[in-house]
Amino acid sequence: MIVTPRLRALVRKEFLQILRDPSALAIAFVLPVFLLFLFGYGVSLDAHHLPVAVVVEQPTQETNEFVAGLSQSTYFQPQVYTQLAAARKALMQHQVQGILWLRSDFTRALWQQRSAPLGILVNGVDANTARLLQGYLQGVWQTWIQQQALRTGQVLRLPVTLQNRIWFNPALRSRNYLVPGLIAVIMTLIGALLTALVVAREWERGTMEALMATPASLLELLLGKLIPYFLLGMGGMALSVLMALVLFAVPLQGSLVLLMLASALFLLVALGMGLLISTVARNQFVAGQIAIIVTFLPAFILSGFIFDIGSMPEPIQILTHLVAARYFVTLLQCLFLAGNVPAVLLTNAGALLLMALLFFGLTWRHSRKRLD
Amino acid sequence: MDTASSAALELVACSKRFQRAGQPVWALKAVTVHVARGRVTGLLGPDGAGKTTLMRLAASLLHPDQGEVRVLGLNSRTQGAQIHQQIGYMPQRFGLYEELTVQENLDLYAALQGLDRTQQRLRQEELLTLTALGPFGARRAGQLSGGMKQKLGLACALLRAPALLLLDEPTVGVDPISRRELWHIILGLRQQGLSVLVSTAYLDEAERCDDLLLLHEGRLLTQAPHPVMTAPLQGCCFRVTHPEQSRRALQAQLRQRMGVLDATIQADGVRVVCQEPRALTQPPEQWTLVAPRFEDAFVARLTQAQRSASTSSVHPAPSAPVSNPLAPQPAFSPEVVIEVQALVRRFGAFEAVKGISFTVLRGQIFGLLGANGAGKTTTFHMLCGLLSPTSGTLRVAGEPLGRAAAQVRQHLGYVSQKFSLYGHLSVQQNLAFFSSLYGLRGPQKKARMRWALEEFELAPFAQANSQDLPLGYKQRLALACALMHEPLILFLDEPTSGVDPLARREFWNRINQLADAGVTVMITTHFMEEAEYCDQLVLMSLGEILAQGTPHSVRALAARPDQEHLSMEEAFITLIQQHESPLRRAS
16 A cells, blocks of 8 residues: 555545544444444334234133233233124224134134134234234244143144244344344445545535645545545444444354455445545535435345345346345345355355445546546 | 746637536637736636636646646646646635644645645744734634635645645635735735736736736636736726715716716716716816726726627616616605614624614615624624524514514515525526515516516526526526515625626616615625715624714725725725724734
């Protein structure tokens, strides 16, 4: 690296600006912490204490046991009704998410070994919760039947016996994959959005014009932006990893060094995008709009961070290959939850490397030490 | 040094084109310029004349589409890096980092220009002394006044003692005192052999330059030293006084008179430029011969340039008589329209306006003058009901503002500095929008719109988007929009900054006619010569009123016994310095 006094002065200037400008500090440190808290505590894709109505048309010892079993589960908050109509009303009013209907012949049917006499009604408006609820309720039902069988020594007939094994995230905590994925979003914010904004600010305030009229070279000017925001981005990522491990107790299966390397690589892509945007957008409003639309939103929606890419329509799936964050989210989830899997790490890192080269190549081609 | 490099800057048949709204616009058209070494060359012209483009060509920040630029003998297209080693360039907003302190800004630019430690220390000391910024080293650039920013920007451009110094409008938005200080520094640099190219929209600054380049609409009108430019007008310039008539009436008469090129209010009389070197006296007027100024030459040139260019639609002869835009009310009682008493406005701990009082009578042109940060804009905003006073009373159009703000605003027209037009709407649509905003409807609205298009000669542009209009026309449209509802009081915030002198003259004609029709006009301005058009003015400094009265009495207040014809600008500087110097030193 060519560390000239000029470059040193430019980097120093940038850091002074970051330290003294509340908005830059907010994007670099406050926003990541805010997002981590939001996704760590606020957004949960797990089912916890879901209110469900249990309609018991004819209470017996067995039904009481079943409801008691439900209450003990952390997944549900059962409310007992004696009539289906009342439960339906509660569902309509969003007081409960689903209805479990134990018909009057529940106990009899159970011992007569007929097929499952259990009705499940789920509010399908929130499809995600609905699916979860359905699965959980079936799981509870199965467990209960097995327990009954063990206790009474009778064999109860089940249609199929399922054996579930959940890999990589045994506790099924959505936090464990949301928090690592967030690191990609945070680094996109710092690398692309913040960088595009600060360059645009230099255009707006006329300082870029003054810089260009000095003997500083184009390379020095670009590195003068790249180095500070690279360090800032790595700082943001270290903060996020620390919070993930300590505060949210996300396990890290893979190596920390590989995690750092992968992040550094992705940060270069993000910075490349930020600088490329800043060659076109010379005011902060436009720069912010472009950065949010082409970098931040895709990192949020199309990266597989929240929404599973596999369940997207085919054309959208193809589109996600253009989203750098997609590769990084895969890398992050692999390193955090699965460990060092060479096949996954190499292909995704390779894709990031190509994108970094592409964006820097384009930036270099489009940058000139001129105003037009 | 070979002969080819004897010029500091040479442009040979340079043209530069930009795309605006998909259409090519020529910023410069075949401009050939020769800037000599060791001289101060002024680049003059109204906004949009191409001054900034020329500056950027000279700084090798733009390349010409046609022609060639040689800076200190170097080709701007191929030797940009060497050029950047040898020039100092201060862009329009000074190129300072607001978050950095004065010292940090200097350190940054010193490093960028490749100074080593000892050079840096010596040079910075020298420059801090020169600019008197020494005590402010630890202050952030964003917290400096306009004048101090300008000096810091200059110091940053001077760190490596450049061979050519390029200053792009260094005095815009800077008060007269700071302007004077800057020129003092520039002229000192010339003695050290520095070549300086400085662009400005202030015509009076031309008199301080050795050479002048006159740009208009992308073309070079003339290049000549100042005396050469004014020589043809020798004997054509007069100061006219009339024992009975008001200056405004006299000016209105004189500008209609055959053979008169220009008539402006100046001091206690009217300054007249004639086509022929002879007085056109009509008794009992008194005509006194005066020396031509650069502005006289400039206006004469512009008039000629426009007459020769057959596209005369740009500026119709400014003498076209304008009918009364409002119902004529020839005689009206001198009622009080605006009354301000002990008005105070605080922003946190900062007292922007410190208990000022004044009254404005109907039909007066009332000027609010002051340096940056004097509290003019704050006062203005309170008068329009945009800002509520901390304490004090404020009566506008007979109503206490505040409770009845909305009603009172029905009687106000407001033209802001930026003209507040909708750029993507046509002239017609802007007029329609503003008349609806003021509650005009049906035939009344139609009539007012027809009036505006005719009165302001906007009919040919009715369908054009307002952003594509020349600046002078934007100003007319903004004024028309503010007059749609026939307001009793018109507020004008720096309405003439940047427009060319002809448009400015035309603008003042309209204002004078409005005042004669009984409209009260409140105006803020940077141009001290425009203060002469006011009936009454208030000179503000640091939130207080320094002087109040007619232009004549304000000038008299500042004049020493030996000064007979003090200009408004000189009076302004004297009064402000007397008031601020203890405070400036203390800060």
